[in-house]
Amino acid sequence: GESVGLHLPTLSVQEGDNSIINCAYSNSASDYFIWYKQESGKGPQFIIDIRSNMDKRQGQRVTVLLNKTVKHLSLQIAATQPGDSAVYFCAENIEIKAAGNKLTFGGGTRVLVKP
């Protein structure tokens, strides 16, 4: 498969440290936000989502924060592991039934975990 992330901003993090990935979204009407992880040669994989009526949501080792005032989304990964090395994309969606789950993706951030 294609290798992604050759020209993406890169976050280098020491194994065991926490990672914070930021994303600015574009559409103030968006009401659903998702973080995806993409490893080289693979398709994006769902990590966590959040709706616009929330400002924080936690999963296993991950937390997503949403600031609608400044249209900012962040993903926090606790105790980063080598398997977390990948490109991370935020995506936004407007909850219109006819639109299904059509997503608008951001540009992505590559996370490199150093042992």
Next chain:
Amino acid sequence: GAGVSQTPSNKVTEKGKYVELRCDPISGHTALYWYRQSLGQGPEFLIYFQGTGAADDSGLPNDRFFAVRPEGSVSTLKIQRTERGDSAVYLCASSLAPRDRGTGELFFGEGSRLTVL
């Protein structure tokens, strides 16, 4: 299989040729999406199927691109008169729809890498 399956995984063609890319979604998923991902960028929406019909094809870049899903399961993305700018990874995703029944999480395949020489 359990996931979204896409074939071929790699396709190299010459400018001007016709190409078909196939997507086999997760069984029972009524919604199917095609996205295109250029190197170093996020996926860009192309088209969305709900069942057999294209509910939204606003992302198709021009009339050289066409997609079908005749039986509401497998979908084929067709590209006529390919151009070098069509080179990208074409990703297919499926989900349970409509989203108000759940998260509407998209499950992506591994993509078909198209290279137009």
